[in-house]
Amino acid sequence: MSRPPNLQTLSNELLKDILDLLDADPDRSVNIDRRAYLSVESFRLPSPPVPSRAQDVGNFRLTCRRFAEAGVPYQFTKLATRFSRHGLERLDKICSQSHLAKHTRKFSYLVPYFYVEGREQVEQFLQSGTRRYSSLVPAIFESKAEDQKRILQQAEDTRVLRKAMAAFVSLQHVQILRLQDEADRMLLEALQESELPQASMIDLKWTPACVHATSTVAQALLHAKSPFSRFSGPMMNSQSALVIKDRIPQTVSLLASRLTCLELHFDDTEALEERMRAASQLFMTVFEAARNLQALHVGFPSRSPVDLGLEEIFHSIQWEKLRAFGIQAWRLTGEEIIQLARRHSKTLRGLRLRDVQLREGSMWKDVLTALRSEMEQLDWVSLRRIDYATHFDELWADSMEVGDGSLGGSESDEEAGFPPHFSVSGSDMDSNYGDTEEDYDSENHSIADTDQGPEANEIALSPNTTASIAFCTCSRSSDPAAADHLGDNGLFVTYQQRKMWEKWVIGRCPEHSAN
Numbered sequence: 001m002s003r004p005p006n007l008q009t010l011s012n013e014l015l016k017d018i019l020d021l022l023d024a025d026p027d028r029s030v031n032i033d034r035r036a037y038l039s040v041e042s043f044r045l046p047s048p049p050v051p052s053r054a055q056d057v058g059n060f061r062l063t064c065r066r067f068a069e070a071g072v073p074y075q076f077t078k079l080a081t082r083f084s085r086h087g088l089e090r091l092d093k094i095c096s097q098s099h100l101a102k103h104t105r106k107f108s109y110l111v112p113y114f115y116v117e118g119r120e121q122v123e124q125f126l127q128s129g130t131r132r133y134s135s136l137v138p139a140i141f142e143s144k145a146e147d148q149k150r151i152l153q154q155a156e157d158t159r160v161l162r163k164a165m166a167a168f169v170s171l172q173h174v175q176i177l178r179l180q181d182e183a184d185r186m187l188l189e190a191l192q193e194s195e196l197p198q199a200s201m202i203d204l205k206w207t208p209a210c211v212h213a214t215s216t217v218a219q220a221l222l223h224a225k226s227p228f229s230r231f232s233g234p235m236m237n238s239q240s241a242l243v244i245k246d247r248i249p250q251t252v253s254l255l256a257s258r259l260t261c262l263e264l265h266f267d268d269t270e271a272l273e274e275r276m277r278a279a280s281q282l283f284m285t286v287f288e289a290a291r292n293l294q295a296l297h298v299g300f301p302s303r304s305p306v307d308l309g310l311e312e313i314f315h316s317i318q319w320e321k322l323r324a325f326g327i328q329a330w331r332l333t334g335e336e337i338i339q340l341a342r343r344h345s346k347t348l349r350g351l352r353l354r355d356v357q358l359r360e361g362s363m364w365k366d367v368l369t370a371l372r373s374e375m376e377q378l379d380w381v382s383l384r385r386i387d388y389a390t391h392f393d394e395l396w397a398d399s400m401e402v403g404d405g406s407l408g409g410s411e412s413d414e415e416a417g418f419p420p421h422f423s424v425s426g427s428d429m430d431s432n433y434g435d436t437e438e439d440y441d442s443e444n445h446s447i448a449d450t451d452q453g454p455e456a457n458e459i460a461l462s463p464n465t466t467a468s469i470a471f472c473t474c475s476r477s478s479d480p481a482a483a484d485h486l487g488d489n490g491l492f493v494t495y496q497q498r499k500m501w502e503k504w505v506i507g508r509c510p511e512h513s514a515n
Contacts, residue, residue: 008066015070019060073103080108081164082179083213085147088160095160095167104168110179111213113188115145116203122187125194125202136190140183158216165224173230173261174221176213178206207268210237214244222251229292230261238266238275245282252282256289260321263297265328269304276308284315293319299328302355302385305392310336318343326352326382331389334362338370345374352382357389364388364501365488371505381505383498391492480504 010018061071081091087110095101123138151157165171180188184204191202214236221228244252266272287293298313300306310332322344341351351371358364364386371381480486486504487497 019074076100076103078106079104080110083111088156091164092160095164101167102169105170106173108175108177110177111209112179113204113206114209116205136186161216161220162223165220165226171226171228174228175232178235207237207239211240211243214240229258232263234265236264236266237268238272241279245279253289256286259290260292261295265299267301269301273306280312283313287317294321295324297326302329305329305331305357307331310340322347324350329355331357333359334367337367345376349377349379354384356386357392359389363488363490365483365486368501368505369483378506381502383502387493
């Protein structure tokens with residue numbers, strides 16, 4: 001009589017297949033030049049957790065020692081840590097166990113707003129407020145504030161981050177995210193709506209939180225001589241760039257020299273252009289050192305496209321390995337775009353020009369013609385919400401409040417595709433389960449093919465264009481044969497035009513194109 005099947009007899013390959021059904025293969029990633037790269041790997045913000053998957057992987061690991069070992073990469077490849085006493089204690093425990101820490105390849109730092117002033121005023125403010133916020137418990141905020149104060153005074157975050165970066169010997173990707181839970185969201189909302197005097201005394205700020213997180217993470221990476229090569233900051237504050245410039249100018253080049261991918265999105269609007277110009281020398285230092293860059297994104301709030309020249313930030317630097325390049329919310333001349341693209345015509349496979357507004361005197365058809373005829377390797381281009389600056393300004397002038405549903409943007413969590421009160425407490429970003437915090441990078445598939453659809457505000461190099469065809473398509477193409485037939489009136493751009501232009505740029509006939 002044959003023995004009944006025994007799970008212990010399953011091969012490691014079959015165990016891996018079982019775990020893959022519970023969660024994606026931790027070793028699987030998107031090629032850096034694919035259109036979904038920055039979306040999946042860097043800028044996709046956490047989606048609501050899937051408790052069943054976390055429980056399934058956790059239960060799998062509890063079965064026996066062999067299963068526990070097999071499940072480790074699925075639990076610790078992507079690790080997220082809150083800036084909190086509990087979060088740092090958990091990180092300290094994980095990085096004290098080398099058999100766990102050695103699997104971490106992506107580290108996401110979840111940073112809340114800092115309670116700068118008025119902690120003692122919260123209770124009085126809530127008691128004097130409306131019933132709408134009566135569910136808020138003052139003790140929760142007092143505990144958070146004391147927690148933050150204790151961490152900063154004891155430099156506990158600095159100690160643990162340095163220990164973690166040294167333990168993460170396989171680290172590739174570092175990400176800093178802003179965290180806002182339901183309680184903080186409601187308190188901020190109450191403070192904004194209230195006319196009570198106590199409201200002006202309570203100060204929750206993202207700027208000092210972002211500055212502190214950026215500084216401590218950078219110092220920890222340097223101290224540990226980390227092997228990381230990718231950095232993502234989808235919610236950066238421009239003040240953090242100035243702090244880095246002033247505090248660690250001698251070592252920033254060492255960090256930059258390791259980068260193959262850099263994604264920065266600045267979501268503050270106060271004195272943004274002034275601060276960017278003040279940090280111009282820092283950007284030049286970083287970009288000159290980052291000679292191995294393969295993917296680069298620098299963006300700003302869609303509501304407020306910056307009036308900066310491209311070379312004020314990029315300084316006419318050419319990256320010989322650059323394959324994907326993206327910018328968001330700039331006011332530019334067509335020639336600026338052409339010159340930057342031309343420098344990378346032999347390597348660039350993806351180009352994202354989201355929310356770019358052309359200045360008066362420039363026309364999109366000239367930019368598109370240059371891209372179509374000169375970009376030898378270009379496989380895709382994203383032109384979501386491109387327009388002319390004058391038309392953009394007129395839209396704002398005609399409306400006191402133009403939501404990002406029509407003009408786009410990425411200033412708030414809600415605009416990025418999940419509610420502003422969403423908390424990733426208890427999760428570990430994408431494949432961290434059990435008692436770790438999860439980073440859910442899963443794709444959100446849009447069913448609306450418009451600039452106002454669910455994907456309209458994603459910070460990602462994710463156009464809908466396809467790769468060029470390697471044989472003559474002249475007789476089959478229904479696209480315009482010449483730029484003069486693109487329908488560009490130099491005044492405004494419609495959604496239908498953008499989609500057609502994206503296809504036209506990469507739809508060149510390889511046999512009969514100029515190059």
